[in-house]
Amino acid sequence: MTKIGVLGLQGAVREHVRSIEENGAEAVVVKWPEQLEDIDGLILPGGESTTMRRLIDRYGFMEPLRQFGESGRPMFGTCAGLILLASDIVGYDEPHLGLMNIKVERNSFGRQKESFEADLSIKDVAENYNAVFIRAPHIVSAGEGTEVLAECDGRIVAARDRHYLGCSFHPELTDDHRIARYFIDMANEAKASLAKA
DSSP states (O other): OOEEEEEOSSSSHHHHHHHHHHTTOEEEEEOSGGGGGGOSEEEEOSSOHHHHHHHHHHTTOHHHHHHHHHTTOOEEEETHHHHHHEEEETTOSSOSSOOEEEEEETTTTOSGGGOEEEEEEETTTEEEEEEEESSOOEEEEEOTTEEEEEEETTEEEEEEETTEEEESSOGGGSSOOHHHHHHHHHHHHHHHHHHHO
């Protein structure tokens, strides 16, 4: 069975676990770097990106996370997780993981009280997806080879760069598990091609 990890340092971990299991895959809450060796894909959940970065540094995750991505196994960043994946962050000199060829801006849809829901068309996922935005970032620009999957009010809110997937919203906070299904399919494809390599 395909094993999908959820980085369990902070954020909406339980909800992602439920979404993975609804799609028939095995969910693993990742609290230690060694656990990365046993999973086929990894979700970086929403939360607070600076707090998550502090915990990533404290528990020695930075280099193992980079190596995980560079091994070709898929990573999916949602909200704060998107910020962690981005190669460029508006107003910051250095990225966090810097793996996904995108530029992001933090809190670009406003603060907590400006949280909202929107119906999106997400390429290869859903025509009518109800997305929940909470203090959401957005993708300012998608670099070469990065495919834009969805926009909201003219802003990019979902994209894929090779085996990296990112979105501004919180897919785990609804009962629509189609994005998790899309990511699990990415993990299955990667697992098959890495097995042949």
